[in-house]
Amino acid sequence: MPITDWPASERPREKLLEQGAQALSDAELLAIFLRTGVAGKTAVDLAQDLLVEFGSLRALLKADQEGFCQAKGLGLAKYAQLQAVLEMGRRHLEEGVRRGQLIQNPKDVEQYLALKMREYPFEIFGCVFLDNQHRVICFEEMFRGTINSANVHPREVLRKAMELNAAALILVHNHPSGCTEPSQADQMITQRLKQVLELIDVRILDHFIVGDRVVSMAERGMV
Missing domain, CATH: 3.40.140.10 (Cytidine Deaminase, domain 2)
Structure with missing residues (x-):
């Protein structure tokens, strides 16, 4: 069943807007980043598979370009997008010091x-x-x-x-x-x-x- 057919309260994006990002699981947060799934899998399913493959959200975020891009549903565009997101996070925190x-x-x-x-x-x-x-x-x-x-x-x-x-x-x-x-x-x-x-x-x-x-x-x- 596609995510659009899920109850609104269970859709990651709507859940984030209603309850805040802290209410989401690692898979739900990753699904929002991925935006789309692959054939036969929703973005949440794909996110769960990737977390199992890499071992944790942190390990996925730390993956090098080659390892990241080889994973199903990822690629150079997603890698570049992730690096931009991580750098924005770093710069946000650095503003505090x-x-x-x-x-x-x-x-x-x-x-x-x-x-x-x-x-x-x-x-x-x-x-x-x-x-x-x-x-x-x-x-x-x-x-x-x-x-x-x-x-x-x-x-x-x-x-x-x-x-x-x-x-x-x-x-x-x-x-x-x-x-x-x-x-x-x-x-x-x-x-x-x-x-x-x-x-x-x-x-x-x-x-x-x-x-x-x-x-x-x-x-x-x-x-």
Whole structure:
């Protein structure tokens, strides 16, 4: 049965307009992107097949051009369209950390940091530097490590904060393993940085750990 014959409340596009995008499944969202199905399959059927073939929505979105275009119902036009959509999403999130942007809550930059850090195969430790009104000065990747750890040097963070005349920081690092539970080392470096930065009256507002999800150490009472 074609989607046009479905009850309006079950059609992906109408459901999105009525309930919001968050109410849709991965297959329904993908079906809206696909727009049409293939012979014998609706766009939703095709979307479900593609999610099984690639393993997840994220894996499909990360697929290279060759792998993407070889899948049934896809091709160069869809690949180009997807890359444009992903880039628009990245630029939308980046607007939240542009210089001069007011950060009223560290959560305001969580999505951007997750997108920025999640795909690295090795550990990255970075800082969002803020002025005394909590406006963004810049985001800096401070240290790069191996698959297991990054050597974080408090004096370098201190030096950068002084150079930028920062008044507050949001810390972030990724766990390539996907596990986001704060380790003892994560807690130790957070407290060490907090002690060092207090010497120049710079506050740490939060420390995000990015993996399969994002964990706020401030919400855990660890900052």
